[in-house]
Amino acid sequence: MIYVGAEVIVSPLGNNAEDNWQALSANRSGIALVPAAGFSGEDIHLARIGSLAGPLRFQQLIVNALTALISRIDAAIVPSNRTLVLISSTKGALDDDMNDQFNATCALLQQHFGLAHLPLVISNACISGVLTLNVAANMVKAGQYEHVIVVGCDVASDFVLYGFQSLFAVSDKPCAPFDAARNGITLGEGCAAVLVSGTGSVFENAPLELLAGASANDANHISGPSRTGEGLVRSVKRTFETHGVSADEIDFVCAHGTGTLFNDEMESIAFDRLSLADKPLNSLKGYFGHTLGAAGVIETAVCMQMVRNGMLVRSLGYTDAGTSRPLNIILKNEPKILNTILKTASGFGGGNASLMIRNI
């Protein structure tokens, strides 16, 4: 069995998974209006971490998250030759050094934490987080490493904000995934870390099971979502097949749900094709904004908290159905025993990825 646990979340909502969970239980959002943040000096809604400032923000976030994670596991495995750190990120330390967005950070982490191996960076746009968790599980399963620490991190930069503005893809209110009045993303920043391991005893608190999934490309467009949801459908189908799981067994779907017109519409078509349209579903972007390379890890960590606390969390920002295929979007928090949950992601470059978490 592949275990996942010791989740840490650093976001505008708090510096650990428990504080973040408190905020989510109260349906509190990390999104705020930031004056004059936009390219033309407009006020923009962003999910920024207030205490994070100055240079080396990417590095700071990862060091904080890893330090917190290590306090929740058997610290003796950290320097082991059988342990690898994987980093999921899109733009890394771009604001510090455009020509070296990752390598300096990796070298520092290796030295700071006494790691046997240099961390490996996976950069696949918005599916990076889910993809990296799958890579971690597969590495452990193949016996390449015994323990893989997965860190997802991205900071909100002007670079990315201006880019999404140039695509007219930034919401003029806090993003409203799947809602009829949605009109774009809200950019966020944050970091999450989990340990993926074949050994259950290295976790301080009981771990959950990670069922690694597949990724699939849309083969359609580099920045526009597929009209048919083909890549997402293929990814989830293969994830189900790999583990002999059927759609009936899914208790909850944690969707990607960016809040753009086309992404959310694509997902509704895919979930409908996958017979998942009636499953309780949410997007967590209304709480954290879109944290890009961190999103898949942050959202999976929240899924783990949902399983542990036995609670479905409201899809913040959603009130009225706004996709061509109806979905069962969670309107208010609700206690529920969750055994098997599906997490999906889709992103630029046509990528789609999925994984499942199971209560043990």
Next chain:
Amino acid sequence: MKVITAYCNLRADRCLVNGEVVAERDPASEDSWFKQIYKKHALAYPKFYKMDVLSQAGYLASELIKKANPGLVDAYADDEIALIFANATSSAETDRRFKQSYEEAGTPSPSLFVYTLPNIVLGEIAIANKWYGENMFAVLPKFAPGFYLDYGQILSSSGSRALLCGWLEVTATGTDVFLFMVEERETGPAFSHDNLLQLSQAREAAAI
């Protein structure tokens, strides 16, 4: 066993497929080096002109591998060829140009922004070939055979029957592109650490 069935080395001044020179840069030409290759091999894919340098390099090298090895990819279903790519500088060259668009040219350019992610080249290759398989892009300090061997093993055990792998470094100061195809065969150069190191340096061998 897993065998390297085809490969392409694209450097600053010449392009080789399976160790044979297929294009040499004409310094007198007004066309960019990548456009010279595109024209010389009569490729017909106008989207090429819109791509950033990483995507152009990945597209060219994958098309040249297919051209020199007819039938190479026909044996596979549309989701059986996985793409595993890596480089050291992510999309830094295009990032720099996008930053210039809003800092110097006055407006952030959407057509540059969409290329400011290193995995976009995987999307371009998937689109050009209608491939729905697995994609992964990693950022490593330098070309590391172990990365491809490890992840290739994982993908092969989860349903990908062939791998198209790539090291794709295209910056203002240099071009270092190495794409290779890995398939199940009885004979041929094994998908191994030493062979990858040797073939990645194929320019030197041919230049002698």
Next chain:
Amino acid sequence: MDSLKEDLKKQIIEQLNLEDLTVADIADDALLFNDQGLGLDSIDALELIVLLEKYHGIQLVNPEEGKEAFKSVDTMAAYIRKRKAA
């Protein structure tokens, strides 16, 4: 030679960062958004809207209008002439 069309081709190359293309590579009637033509897409349409405003002082409010106007260099030139005459 129609100088507006030549200018437009230069502006398209500049605005869309197509520096691998030359003016001679774009035919007046080539379909800009067709895969056999220039293969432009919705992202590039955003750039063409910027182009019209930046070089010709024309603001395009109705995207449907853009669909017609951006078919080819011929139709873009005709659209600019019509808007300027109005």
